[in-house]
Amino acid sequence: MIDGFYAVDFQVHSFCSHDGKASIRDQCLRAVEIGLEEIGFSEHKDFDPADPVVDYFDYERYRREIEKAREEFSGALMIRMGVEIDYQRWFEDKIAVYLQQHPFDFVIGSVHYVDRVPIMSDAYLRDRSVVEAYRLYFQAVHDSVRSGLIDIVGHLEYANRRAVPRLGPYDPSPYRDQIMMLYEEMIRRGVALEINTAGLRQGVGHTYPCEEHIRLYAECGGRNLSLGSDSHRPEDLADSYSLAASLAVKHGLTEVSVWENRVRRSRTLQGA
Numbered sequence: 001m002i003d004g005f006y007a008v009d010f011q012v013h014s015f016c017s018h019d020g021k022a023s024i025r026d027q028c029l030r031a032v033e034i035g036l037e038e039i040g041f042s043e044h045k046d047f048d049p050a051d052p053v054v055d056y057f058d059y060e061r062y063r064r065e066i067e068k069a070r071e072e073f074s075g076a077l078m079i080r081m082g083v084e085i086d087y088q089r090w091f092e093d094k095i096a097v098y099l100q101q102h103p104f105d106f107v108i109g110s111v112h113y114v115d116r117v118p119i120m121s122d123a124y125l126r127d128r129s130v131v132e133a134y135r136l137y138f139q140a141v142h143d144s145v146r147s148g149l150i151d152i153v154g155h156l157e158y159a160n161r162r163a164v165p166r167l168g169p170y171d172p173s174p175y176r177d178q179i180m181m182l183y184e185e186m187i188r189r190g191v192a193l194e195i196n197t198a199g200l201r202q203g204v205g206h207t208y209p210c211e212e213h214i215r216l217y218a219e220c221g222g223r224n225l226s227l228g229s230d231s232h233r234p235e236d237l238a239d240s241y242s243l244a245a246s247l248a249v250k251h252g253l254t255e256v257s258v259w260e261n262r263v264r265r266s267r268t269l270q271g272a
């Protein structure tokens, strides 16, 4: 428990990700220290052949390290083996084949690029208005949900990581209808919304997504919530967890989802 909340972190990275800065064991030690019930590793798996780290992820190594950690932390911590898929529509078939051959407990779909271009980079913003740029990003997220391949939408509004420093504060109002359609698709397909606290560490000034869109999710009837810090090092594990859990509860999202073998269960978030 953390501050009276059932405590999980389902967006966690280790050296099994190209940008990880901790071992699986170190992340688990930290998880026990701060009182997490469950930790869900979500290592990066990329598919774009032009990406220099495309071949970094090693499924067998990951599985071995998870198994070792499960033995060591047995009875102290639930350890889930997930993946964060970089989603781009043009390699959707590759993702499908990969997931058939490589079982995980849960799959996060994250949009970092659209058509090979990093979202909100110079190249991305060329020839596009800001509103078009956001709309295209949200459309890509919608496509990831429609693919039927993912359990969780990762860091919705990640576009703001680059957009806020260069364009200033984010106004979500032009995207309300598009986000509502996205949420309806997610609810229909049983895909979870993640509250990811990395935005608070990345100078964006809000969680991914922002509070307005957490509220809208609940208003649309969504109740399938994942909580994650996007920690790449132990110091960030479950970072701002109480804040994220409080935001959820404030808007009526009183349960948090956990996954095993792609099967979802929910846990009461507060005061169990």
Ligand SMILES: [Zn+2]
Residues within 6 Å of the ligand: 084, 110, 112, 154, 155
């Ligand atoms: Zn990501």
